[in-house]
Amino acid sequence: MIQRIQSIWLLLAAFAILCMLLVPTVGLDTAKGYYTLYGSGLKMEGATTQTNNIALLVSVVLAALISLVNVFNFRNRKLQIRIVSLNILLILALSFWLSQLVKSVEGLKALDIEPGLFLPLAAIIFSLLAIRAIKNDEKLIRSADRLR
Numbered sequence: 678m679i680q681r682i683q684s685i686w687l688l689l690a691a692f693a694i695l696c697m698l699l700v701p702t703v704g705l706d707t708a709k710g711y712y713t714l715y716g717s718g719l720k721m722e723g724a725t726t727q728t729n730n731i732a733l734l735v736s737v738v739l740a741a742l743i744s745l746v747n748v749f750n751f752r753n754r755k756l757q758i759r760i761v762s763l764n765i766l767l768i769l770a771l772s773f774w775l776s777q778l779v780k781s782v783e784g785l786k787a788l789d790i791e792p793g794l795f796l797p798l799a800a801i802i803f804s805l806l807a808i809r810a811i812k813n814d815e816k817l818i819r820s821a822d823r824l825r
Contacts, residue, residue, distance in 0.1 A: 681814065684748045686807035687761070691744035693800040694768065697737050697793055702775060704789030705782050713791070714778060733774065740767050744804070754815045758808055765804050772797045 697716030705712040711722040716737040718730040743764045750757045775797075779788070 681751065681810070683757075683807040683810035683814065684751070686803045686810060687744045687748045690764075690800040690803035690807065691741045693796045693803060694737060694741040694744065697796050698734075700793035700796065701791040702793035702796075703779055704791055705779065705785060706787040706789070707782060708784035708786065712782065714775065715793070719778070719782070730778070733771075733778075736767070736771050736774070740764060740771060740800075743767070744800075754811050754818075758811050761804050761808050761811070765801055768797050768800050768804070 694716075699715070701713045701715055703714045705714065705719075709721075712719045713722060714720075717734040743760060747757055747760045747764070750760065779785075
């Protein structure tokens with residue numbers, strides 16, 4: 678299960694999504710101050726409190742957990758492909774949600790791109806590579822069944 682390449686791709690996708698909680702996605706310079714967008718919400722620089730968006734936090738953790746749990750779904754490859762495809766849609770929806778949060782900030786002067794902006798893209802690429810590896814695994818199993 679862990680020695681299969683799709684397991685590594687799914688673990689990397691889960692790791693990339695979880696990194697969104699720690700790595701800033703976008704920096705926002707506004708009239709009120711400098712905000713940083715994380716996977717859990719907006720944080721104002723210099724302030725001790727953070728504006729947490731619980732629904733956003735749950736969505737990020739859910740996307741990572743789906744990839745992580747899907748590693749152990751190795752016996753049913755068709756279901757595994759469907760779950761990975763749904764997870765890609767969830768990551769795309771999460772990215773759209775983050776963009777809408779940026780648009781909703783009032784008094785936006787400048788936008789700084791941070792490294793976390795590319796984490797959803799990396800997770801989608803890792804998920805697509807996992808789908809490709811699962812399909813190759815399915816082909817290998819079918820060809821071995823033909824030989825019997």
